[in-house]
Amino acid sequence: MAYFSCNAESAIATCDTYNWELLSKKPRNNRPSKITEFEFSDLHSATDGFSAANLLGKGSHGSVYKAHLHHIKLVAAVKKTKLFHPTAAANPADNEVEILSRIYHPRLVNLLGFGVDSNQCKLIVVEYMPNGSLYDSLHGSGKPPGWVKRTRFALQVARAVQFLHSSNPPIIHRDIKSSNVLIDSKFNSRLSDFGLALRGHVEDVKVKCTPPAGTLGYLDPGYLAPGDLSTKSDVFSFGILMLELITGRNAIDVNYSPPSVVEFAVPAIKSGDITGICDPRIAPPEDAEALRRMGVLAARCVRSRAAKRPGMAEVVECLKGVYRRTRMRPQICISLGRRVGRVVEDSRVVKYEHLEESMEIVRGSTKMGSRRNGKVSSATSVGLRSDVIGDQVGRSKSIGTAREIKLSPSELINDHTIRWRAGLSMKMPTVRLSKSRSVGILQSQRLVNDKYTGVAEEHVVGTRKLEESKLLVDLAENVKLQFKYKGPFPPRALGPLDPSSRRNVILALTVKGGVMCITIPDRHHQKGSHGIG
Numbered sequence: 001m002a003y004f005s006c007n008a009e010s011a012i013a014t015c016d017t018y019n020w021e022l023l024s025k026k027p028r029n030n031r032p033s034k035i036t037e038f039e040f041s042d043l044h045s046a047t048d049g050f051s052a053a054n055l056l057g058k059g060s061h062g063s064v065y066k067a068h069l070h071h072i073k074l075v076a077a078v079k080k081t082k083l084f085h086p087t088a089a090a091n092p093a094d095n096e097v098e099i100l101s102r103i104y105h106p107r108l109v110n111l112l113g114f115g116v117d118s119n120q121c122k123l124i125v126v127e128y129m130p131n132g133s134l135y136d137s138l139h140g141s142g143k144p145p146g147w148v149k150r151t152r153f154a155l156q157v158a159r160a161v162q163f164l165h166s167s168n169p170p171i172i173h174r175d176i177k178s179s180n181v182l183i184d185s186k187f188n189s190r191l192s193d194f195g196l197a198l199r200g201h202v203e204d205v206k207v208k209c210t211p212p213a214g215t216l217g218y219l220d221p222g223y224l225a226p227g228d229l230s231t232k233s234d235v236f237s238f239g240i241l242m243l244e245l246i247t248g249r250n251a252i253d254v255n256y257s258p259p260s261v262v263e264f265a266v267p268a269i270k271s272g273d274i275t276g277i278c279d280p281r282i283a284p285p286e287d288a289e290a291l292r293r294m295g296v297l298a299a300r301c302v303r304s305r306a307a308k309r310p311g312m313a314e315v316v317e318c319l320k321g322v323y324r325r326t327r328m329r330p331q332i333c334i335s336l337g338r339r340v341g342r343v344v345e346d347s348r349v350v351k352y353e354h355l356e357e358s359m360e361i362v363r364g365s366t367k368m369g370s371r372r373n374g375k376v377s378s379a380t381s382v383g384l385r386s387d388v389i390g391d392q393v394g395r396s397k398s399i400g401t402a403r404e405i406k407l408s409p410s411e412l413i414n415d416h417t418i419r420w421r422a423g424l425s426m427k428m429p430t431v432r433l434s435k436s437r438s439v440g441i442l443q444s445q446r447l448v449n450d451k452y453t454g455v456a457e458e459h460v461v462g463t464r465k466l467e468e469s470k471l472l473v474d475l476a477e478n479v480k481l482q483f484k485y486k487g488p489f490p491p492r493a494l495g496p497l498d499p500s501s502r503r504n505v506i507l508a509l510t511v512k513g514g515v516m517c518i519t520i521p522d523r524h525h526q527k528g529s530h531g532i533g
């Protein structure tokens with residue numbers, strides 16, 4: 001193709017199978033559609049002549065415009081790149097198209113097509129990301145994201161980087177930073193900007209001969225010469241991004257001393273003072289352990305010796321656990337009359353690891369007969385915070401005998417509906433507990449997340465006094481949670497499982513065939529205001 005004959009690199013690309021996807025009928029790499037070569041006139045009219053109204057932003061390699069491609073019913077982003085000297089060693093636009101045309105991943109800002117203008121400037125057409133960048137989200141004037149969102153963003157970016165590193169040959173992004181992480185319409189993060197990316201093995205001539213590049217603050221300090229490059233340079237940049245997520249600080253911010261986020265955060269992480277460096281604009285996470293793990297992981301990623309940094313597969317695994325823990329609070333769990341062992345075995349249990357961990361805590365603590373089979377089952381209060389109750393009871397110890405209390409049906413239960421409510425300023429999802437005997441978890445936060453991403457992380461503030469007559473749980477942001485179930489009426493209420501724990505109220509309600517346990521972690525503990533009946 002003439003498009004790639006403008007410089008040496010492109011010529012190689014032409015000989016290589018760069019354009020296979022343009023030519024092949026069936027898209028590969030799970031790409032939903034094949035890459036299109038757009039007419040300039042189409043892109044021109046789609047962007048209203050690259051008008052200022054459609055300008056999305058400017059980068060070092062060009063300007064990005066929103067494009068309404070009516071003829072194919074698509075909104076896209078068009079990167080209008082600067083004119084590069086034909087003899088320049090590497091044109092980022094060519095490079096970006098070359099690499100993106102070979103890959104597709106849901107956590108990347110994927111290539112849709114390309115074009116060229118009358119000056120032979122490349123036009124790169126990529127998926128449109130309507131919710132700005134992670135940089136904007138963290139450092140802009142809007143409400144900063146909470147911990148659930150932050151850990152999810154981290155995990156999603158990690159997955160994207162892992163995908164790149166595990167490609168054959170590997171792709172090293174070389175410019176991982178929060179402004180290159182864009183947020184899509186479903187508030188998922190996507191890695192973008194492949195202008196500096198290198199595809200090849202470290203021993204390949206191209207990789208060995210390309211001078212170091214990246215963004216100050218994110219750049220691996222050990223990457224001083226072409227030969228120093230490895231996937232671990234991306235790991236370093238990703239570690240900075242994680243520190244940015246934890247602290248809410250820029251990679252380098254001269255308004256602080258020390259200006260480097262590494263120097264600010266890593267000593268504190270090493271000394272165990274993770275909460276001391278948390279973004280002060282948001283409340284600390286429910287699960288300090290999750291944050292500690294993320295902090296330790298970030299500190300490992302930014303180690304000065306590349307060999308000591310973890311690989312992205314390990315990073316992803318660790319972040320999966322972190323995300324899982326973070327989003328488990330608050331949670332509402334149901335165990336319908338099953339033995340603990342079966343719960344653990346049940347592959348449908350979404351939060352397997354967490355379940356197992358939590359069940360360790362309560363094993364044998366609250367035995368009650370299952371109506372279904374008459375066997376003794378454990379009431380699995382899944383999701384107990386080991387950091388909250390661990391000190392008192394230990395992981396595998398009993399947390400006490402359930403005490404029966406009476407809750408007034410008139411106030412607590414209304415037409416088989418159990419309500420927790422505070423001020424009602426927004427509509428919340430209703431969770432139906434099915435009669436099915438399968439074991440599952442309903443997470444209020446998850447459900448809320450999906451629909452109300454803007455308030456995802458600040459739902460549970462804590463428990464109020466759980467009186468005989470009413471159950472009132474205040475939720476931040478004036479959130480109401482409402483759960484419906486089709487159990488016997490009225491349900492029998494038990495709790496708390498651990499009367500000595502002043503920081504959790506655990507309510508167990510018998511429902512048909514088993515027990516529903518609800519754990520409400522208390523973040524804003526008020527002394528003396530707890531206890532039941």
Ligand SMILES: Nc1ncnc2c1ncn2[C@@H]1O[C@H](COP(=O)(O)OP(=O)(O)OP(=O)(O)O)[C@@H](O)[C@H]1O
Nearest residue numbers: 056057058059060061064077126127128129179193
């Ligand atoms: N696919 C997209 N959808 C929506 N907006 C985008 C898209 N790609 C880029 N942008 C916007 O355009 C801006 C410029 O993007 P670009 O990738 O050219 O540069 P950058 O990454 O911000 O900076 P640099 O090129 O110096 O690394 C971004 O900050 C972003 O706001």
